[in-house]
Amino acid sequence: MTTSPSPTPAVRLTAIEKRFGAVRANRGASLEVRPGEIHALVGENGAGKSTLMKILSGAMPCDGGTIEVGGRDVTGWTTAEAIASGVGMVHQHFMLVPTLTVAENVVLGREPVSVGTFDRARAVREVEQLSEQSGLIVPADRLVADLSVGEAQRVEILKTLYRGARILLLDEPTAVLSPPEVAELWKVLRRVRDGGATIVLITHKLDEVMSVTEQVTVMRQGETVARFATRDTTPEGIAHAMVGRAVDLSVREGRSVGREAGGAPALEVRDLVVRGARVDRAVNGVSFTVAPGEILGIAGVEGNGQTELLEAIAGLRPVAGGRVLLGGADVTTLDVRARGDAGLSHIPEDRHRRGLILEYSIADNLILGQQHHFQRRGVLDGAAIAANAATQIAAYDIRPTDAALPAQALSGGNQQKIVIAREMARPFTALLAAQPTRGVDVGAIEFIHEELRKARDAGKAILLVSAELREVLTLADRVAVMYGGRFVTVLPRREANEEVLGPYMTGAKREDAA
Amino acid sequence: MSLLLFLAQTLRIAIPYLFAAAGGALAERAGVVSLTLEGFMLGGAFGAVLGSHYTGSAWIGLVTGVAWGLMLALIHAVCSIRYKADQIVVGVAINLFTVGITRFFLQLAFESSSNSPRVAGFGGDAGSSAAAFLTNPLVWMGIVVMPALWWVVQKTTFGLRVRAVGEHPQAAASVGVPVNRVRYVAVLGSGALAALGGVYLALDQHQFTDSMTAGRGFIALAAVIFGRWDPLRAGLACLLFAAAETLQIQLQAAQLIPSQFVAMIPYVLTIVAVAGVVGRSTPPAALGRTTD
Structure with a gap:
């Protein structure tokens, strides 16, 4: 662990303590960021990264330690003070009001005023100007509810820039983006950095750390355990510091010999149509089969009908058209329990809402x-x-x-x-696995992936949905991409990679391989 | 009965609804449930009669009526925002509390369990010509209250912040908007507005009678929902409900249909409205939720 000799760091956090009930989220955590750098803050889920950034941004007070920004002690400041001093945070869960327009969201809390009233025209003008300067293209007059995830994120970044942020904190900004959107984000961040800003990036994706950052700080269990210059380290080195032991990072591919041949499908879906809460046809005519001993992975940006598709197959959501067959038997009209008894297992995407009763x-x-x-x-x-x-x-x-x-x-x-x-x-023949490793730590991810492989090798049919393209590529024997409620392509694993799938995920390319 | 008379009667009935619904729309847009409108109205009515009785001035009655509304709204705000109590429970409690406390002071001040003596009011004496009510300043305030509220909500920075804290308080907080302060102001504003509805009732009748609001606060809340939390549409809903009530009074006089059925009209209309017959109404996303 080395400390840089920089005279005035942009940010210096020292011995930060934060407790939530019995849990110590930060235990003497520290962070030092030099002006004008892109700095990665990495660690497993629950390592205390988000907590540390929330403390820095004034969103919550710390129980101990000091915060310095630009050499000034600002310990215990509020969000408003942090914003006024040029510290802006882009939250993992977007902090946007869906019923307000883009411009209204950007200026909220710092609204331009003329004769005592909100000057909407000027807000729009200023947002458009800023949008042009920064390269963050957004429709200033549209409601945020109508934006794509990528656009919403651009609004989030614009919000911080509008407030004159010189230090940007981004909490897992790529979690919800498709590969081209991620590339676009890096371009914008570099441009913002070249404009003189300092950027702290929370992530657990090591390829991002390697490709865009200059410095890395690693947290584990609330403590800062290591700090590297990115060019002096390797993904393995960072992972070792994150977990505290050596980790095998090689992407183990699904068996390249898929199960193209063989027997009746364990799970079959025919022309499925499902209504969504906001879209009339969230699933718009999807057909596929999953063979015993096969993992079919569904990739795609979240919100393209994956949730509705799996919930409809599980029996949690009514079907507007089409059929679901389990081992050749039609289960479309059966309820959840009957489908379970017929051999369908389901790992729901939201374990708090669907998977468990927490009490x-x-x-x-x-x-x-x-x-x-x-x-x-x-x-x-x-x-x-x-x-x-x-x-x-x-x-x-x-x-x-x-x-x-x-x-x-x-x-x-x-x-x-x-x-x-x-x-x-x-006892089951088919398993629906939705985001099976969301929000779990690296060790548990390995374990869960192994369990899924074991089930596949035991002849179970598995339908996997994951927002992490990497996870789909790691596990699946065939990869489907879902966009706008349809399967826009289905490829054998060996033909699928990020470059091939990217255009399908953004809707730039489709072959309606339904 | 002439159309003009029908419209005048409708307006007269609509005024308390307009005030109360304006209060409801303001608080609910900020994310605080407005089950308390009934209590605010009743408190406003009693406060107005007290003030008018002791000073002989209807204007001072107006001020004391609003003060009662503010006081009740402060209780609501402290319980719901400061202490994060369940807003529906707080609302019911405040409504029951108001019935009790007005009864108590009615006994104490006027030694009656049913009504106050006559006090100075607005808009001529009861039973005077229908046009006399146009001299009541509260009628004119009631006519402009919804457009004014719409302007505040849509065109001012305060309104923008009210909408933001009602939909996504965390987002508002993350950019430094003082969520709780905005909600306090909205709830107090709602108390003052709804109290004006009660003030109008009492000063129009020149007296307070026990539980005289008779559920009007709830009908006003229904108008807010019917109007999908938009002040202008809520105002139209108030007029619609008032027209139904006027119709009911006329039909009752005509004795064509059993009066019990006729008396149901406004309430049936309310149920139909709130049941979503006019399309799905989506409340402010953070309605009833307080955050840390």
Whole structure:
């Protein structure tokens, strides 16, 4: 761990402490960023990166330590003060008001005024000017609700620039972007940096760290554990610091010999049409099959119908047209439980909303949806439930191991293991896996991927949806890209890579391979 | 009955709805549930009669009526914003509290459990010509209240901030908008506006009678929902409800249909409206939610 000899760092955080109840999110964390650099702040989920940035941006106070910006002690400042001093944060979850226009969102809190009233025309003019200067092209007059994710993010960055931000903090900005949008973002950030700004980038994607940053600070369990100059290190070196042990980073591809041949499909979907909350046809005529022993991966930018597709197959959402077949039998009209008993397992994308009841114990969560198999004469069978919990907790290494603890007491990775243990334990022929590793740490990701491969090798059919293209490429035997409610291409794994899939993900290219 | 008379009667009935619905629209756009309109109105009515009784001035009654509304709104704001209590529970509590406290002071001040003595009011005596109510300044204020509120919400920075904190308070906070302060102002404003509805009722009738608002606050809230939280549309909804009520009074007098059915008209219309017959209405996304 070396410290740079720079006289006045743009940002210096020293010995930051932050507690949330019993959890110490930051334990003496530190960070030093030089003016004019792009600095990566990396670490696993829960390492305390976002907390540290929220403290720096004034969004929450720290319990101890000092914050210096441009050599000035600003410990304990508010969001408004941070903004006034040129520190702006682009949040992971967009902080935009969907019912306001782009211009209104950008100027909110610092509105141009004429004769006591909000000067909308000037707001639009200023936003358009700034948009041109920075290369962040946005439609100033449109409602934010109507923007694409990429556009929304540009609005977020414009918001900070409008407030004169000289220090930009970006929290996982690429998580929701397609590859071309990511490339565009880097171009803009470099331009902003060349204009004299300093940028701190929170990420856990090491390829981003290597390609756009000059310095890297690594956090683990609330502490700052390492700091490198990017050119002096390797992805392996950073990963080692993140996890505290050597990690195998090689992308293990799905078997290049796909299961093109062989037998009846375990899961078949024909001309499926599903209505969405905002779009009339969120899924607009999708057909595909998944063979036993195959993983079909669905790539695509989130919000293109993946959620609706999986929920419709699972029986959580009514189907407006088309059929769902499981092992050749039509299950389109069956309810969720009946589909489960017919051999369908489902790892839902949002474990808090769909996958778990957070207040319930680990043991109860492990039988959720299968409680009718754990009863005797209409009464829950405590002994069987306890035995099931003991087996699963051991098999899936769920920690802590006390089955009576409520699920909310567990980390994201361990919560996800509960869901996966439950869905893998039931007899099933097909598995729907939606964002199976979202918000879980690197160690748990490895474990979950291994479980999915094992299930595939045991002859299960798996339909995988992931916002991480890398994850799809790592696991899938065939890759489909979903855009605008349709499958725009389906490729064998060996023909799929980021360059090939990118244009399909943005809708620039389509062959309607439905 | 002439059309002019029908319109005049409709307007007269609509004024308290317009004030209360304006208050409701303001607070709800800022993300605070306005179940309290009924209580604010009743408090405003009683406050107005107290002020008018002791000073003999209807104008001072107007001021004391608004003061009562502000006081009740402050309780609502402190419980809902400062202490993050469930806004529906707080709303119900404030409504019940207001019924009790006005009854208590009615007994204390006027030694009556049903009504106050006659006080100075606006718009001529009860039973005077229908046109006399046009001399009531509150009528003119009521006519402009919705357009004025629309202008505030759509055209001022305060309005922009109200809309932002009602839809996405975290986003507003992230750019330094003082979310709680905006909500306090909106709730207090809603208390003052809704109280004016009660002031109008009391000073129009020149007295306070126990529970005299009789559910008007809830009908005003229905108008807000019917109007999809837009002041102008909510204003039109108020006029519609008032027209239905006028119609009901006329039909009742004509005795064509059993009066009980006729009496239902405004309420049935309210249910139909709120049930979403006029298309789906989407409330402000953060309605009823407080954040840290």
